[in-house]
Amino acid sequence: xxxxxxxxxxxxxxxxxxxxxxxxxxxxxxxxxxxxxxxxxxxxxxxxxxxxxxxxxxxxxxxxxxxxxxxxxxxxxxxxxxxxxxxxxxxxxxxxxxxxxxxxxxxxxxxxxxxxxxxxxxxxxxxxxxxxxxxxxxxxxxxxxxxxxxxxxxxxxxxxxxxxxxxxxxxxxxxxxxxxxxxxxxxxxxxxxxxxxxxxxxxxxxxxxxxxxxxxxxxxxxxxxxxxxxxxxxxxxxxxxxxxxxxxxxxxxxxxxxxxxxxxxxxxxxxxxxxxxxxxxxxxxxxxxxxxxxxxxxxxxxxxxxxxxxxxxxxxxxxxxxxxxxxxxxxxxxxxxxx
Numbered sequence: 001x002x003x004x005x006x007x008x009x010x011x012x013x014x015x016x017x018x019x020x021x022x023x024x025x026x027x028x029x030x031x032x033x034x035x036x037x038x039x040x041x042x043x044x045x046x047x048x049x050x051x052x053x054x055x056x057x058x059x060x061x062x063x064x065x066x067x068x069x070x071x072x073x074x075x076x077x078x079x080x081x082x083x084x085x086x087x088x089x090x091x092x093x094x095x096x097x098x099x100x101x102x103x104x105x106x107x108x109x110x111x112x113x114x115x116x117x118x119x120x121x122x123x124x125x126x127x128x129x130x131x132x133x134x135x136x137x138x139x140x141x142x143x144x145x146x147x148x149x150x151x152x153x154x155x156x157x158x159x160x161x162x163x164x165x166x167x168x169x170x171x172x173x174x175x176x177x178x179x180x181x182x183x184x185x186x187x188x189x190x191x192x193x194x195x196x197x198x199x200x201x202x203x204x205x206x207x208x209x210x211x212x213x214x215x216x217x218x219x220x221x222x223x224x225x226x227x228x229x230x231x232x233x234x235x236x237x238x239x240x241x242x243x244x245x246x247x248x249x250x251x252x253x254x255x256x257x258x259x260x261x262x263x264x265x266x267x268x269x270x271x272x273x274x275x276x277x278x279x280x281x282x283x284x285x286x287x288x289x290x291x292x293x294x295x296x297x298x299x300x301x302x303x304x305x306x307x308x309x310x311x312x313x314x315x316x317x318x319x320x321x322x323x324x325x326x327x328x329x330x331x332x333x334x335x336x337x338x339x
Contacts, residue, residue: 012337013145013154014229015169015176019196020189021160024234025179026054027292027302028285028329033155034102034301035323035330042152042334045096047144048109049077049169055157056109059099061299068108076110080144085119089136090143101300109157113165120164128203130210132217138204141172142220153337162196171204175229175337177282182233182255190262198270201225227272229336230282231259232329256284274339282336283329291318302326 016029029046036042048055057065068074075095083091096105119137126134141156148154156173158166170176178193180186208222233256263280267273273280288302295302298309303323305311311319 011145011149011151011154012175013156013173014333014337015156015158015166015173015226016179017156017158017166017170017176017193018178018180018186018189019160019162019166019192020181020186023160023179023181023186024285025160026050026058026157027295028179028232028234029155029157030055030058030102031295031301031303031322031326032330032333033104035303035326036153036334037103038304039327040330040334043150044104045107045148045151045154046099046104047077047107047141047154047156049113049141049165050109050157050159051111051114051165052159053109053111056106058296059102059104059106059299060097060108064097069110074108076108076112078110078112078116080107081113081116081119081140084137084140085116090140094144094147101298101304105151117164120168124164124167128207130207130212132211132213135207135211135213135222136218138168138171139218139220139222141169142223145172146220153334162192167200170226171223173226175227177229177333178231180231180233180259184255187255187258187262190259190266194266194270197225201270225272227274228263228267228280229274229333230277230280231263232282232285233259234285274336277336277339282332283325285325285329288318288322291315291322 016025018025033044033046037044046055046059056068060068068076080091080094083089094107097108098105123131123134123137127138128134145154156169158169178190180189204225260279260281291302291305294310295305298305300309303319303326305315305319
């Protein structure tokens with residue numbers, strides 16, 4: 001088999017992944033992507049691999065969405081996978097769209113992506129038995145990313161599942177981070193993710209070892225696993241202490257304090273970790289209340305909202321706070337994936 005992936009020397013791919021829904025994953029991804037593009041000067045590509053298409057709906061207006069999902073000439077992520085389903089190999093032409101307010105390029109999501117779940121699941125079974133076609137299908141996102149080495153970072157938005165689409169995305173990603181709500185269910189999700197990773201990584205490595213594929217049969221370098229880059233806790237309630245520092249209220253604080261140890265306990269044996277990193281807490285996002293629906297309605301990053309978008313009075317300070325909050329998370333993530 002070809003050697004494990006070693007290309008894409010500068011571009012890093014990161015999946016925002018948690019099998020628990022309702023953790024603010026898409027809002028976090030889109031705002032971090034925009035901050036890296038506008039404030040850190042990064043060239044950023046977002047791939048919406050969630051059949052719910054929340055990232056695409058967040059970053060584009062209704063007129064564009066109408067074109068995207070009603071015109072047969074439009075291009076979405078479904079067009080990336082469809083040729084494989086038809087036995088035609090990898091898609092030859094990929095069309096990107098630019099989000100005018102988030103300032104990132106996007107491969108748009110598509111509800112029809114859910115229709116490819118069975119294809120990816122079937123070919124995954126074949127891949128774990130060493131079948132060449134199955135391996136080619138399973139590394140479709142590796143092949144896709146190889147076309148975009150000129151970007152600094154590629155972010156994948158995925159749905160809250162442990163299904164075959166997410167497995168294919170994670171197989172193609174260099175890193176993943178887990179956005180987490182501050183509740184006990186997110187702690188349990190860490191255990192589920194670790195068990196799932198352990199199982200499919202063993203099967204994947206076995207399939208690669210048993211395959212009789214020639215070097216030219218699979219035109220990409222084959223990855224073996226993905227690296228955990230950290231977690232972000234979100235939606236906690238905060239108040240200022242006697243020094244003026246914002247802190248989570250006690251009930252949330254107790255849950256947040258457990259996340260690091262749960263990650264170390266469950267991920268250390270099943271998922272690759274970054275060498276010499278002991279603290280995987282990338283940051284915390286407090287409850288931003290009305291700023292989030294306002295941001296989604298205006299199709300702008302939270303820290304980009306202005307008076308023309310309905311910002312009034314004390315909201316201006318909250319917008320400035322949001323920029324600082326997302327900035328800390330973006331810089332910590334950038335640091336981790338650069339190590």
